[in-house]
Amino acid sequence: MKHLIDTQSVIWYVDQDQLLSPTAHAVITNPANDLLLSAASVWEIAIKVGLKKLTLSLPYRQWMAKAIADLGLSILPITVDYADVQAGLPHHHRDPFDRLIVAQAAVEGIQVISADPQLDAYGITRIW
Numbered sequence: 500m501k502h503l504i505d506t507q508s509v510i511w512y513v514d515q516d517q518l519l520s521p522t523a524h525a526v527i528t529n530p531a532n533d534l535l536l537s538a539a540s541v542w543e544i545a546i547k548v549g550l551k552k553l554t555l556s557l558p559y560r561q562w563m564a565k566a567i568a569d570l571g572l573s574i575l576p577i578t579v580d581y582a583d584v585q586a587g588l589p590h591h592h593r594d595p596f597d598r599l600i601v602a603q604a605a606v607e608g609i610q611v612i613s614a615d616p617q618l619d620a621y622g623i624t625r626i627w
Contacts, residue, residue: 501533502526502626503575503604505613506540506596513566514556520627523612527570536572537603543596575603591620 504512504527511518512527519527526532541563547553555562566572577599585595585602592598592615601621604611610624618625 500531501535501607501609503535503537503600503607503609503611504540504570504572505537505600505611505615505618506543507614508612509536509540509566509570509572510544510553510555512570513562520614523614523627526612526626534570534572535575535603535607535609536567536570537575537596537600538577539596539599539603541574575607581606588621592617 508519508523508527512524516524527534544553544555544563545559548555548559557565567574581599581602584606585599588598588601592601597615597618600611600613601618601623604623605621610626611618612626614627615625
């Protein structure tokens with residue numbers, strides 16, 4: 500089964516695994532699951548590291564390569580279709596990165612691994 504892992508969840512898995520719920524951890528570590536990471540998350544992490552709002556356990560490029568390899572992540576690109584759906588979403592959540600993740604999940608019909616209960620307002624399936 501395919502799952503889209505949100506930014507916070509991938510950061511927690513790599514650097515603070517104990518913060519994940521048991522359910523999220525089980526889904527992430529199940530080899531039968533295909534994990535996707537939004538290109539928006541790749542960008543969001545880079546922005547926060549560059550602004551010194553986020554410190555990772557390794558330099559950004561190394562950290563990202565490790566996360567992708569360790570989790571077997573596939574990067575879900577940002578497309579016009581996803582951006583179009585995101586533009587039409589109600590404003591339950593103001594974070595543009597999270598809104599794009601919601602749009603990607605909606606278009607692809609996949610579940611999102613996220614601790615953020617605000618995503619539930621969009622009618623997607625959130626695993627936590």
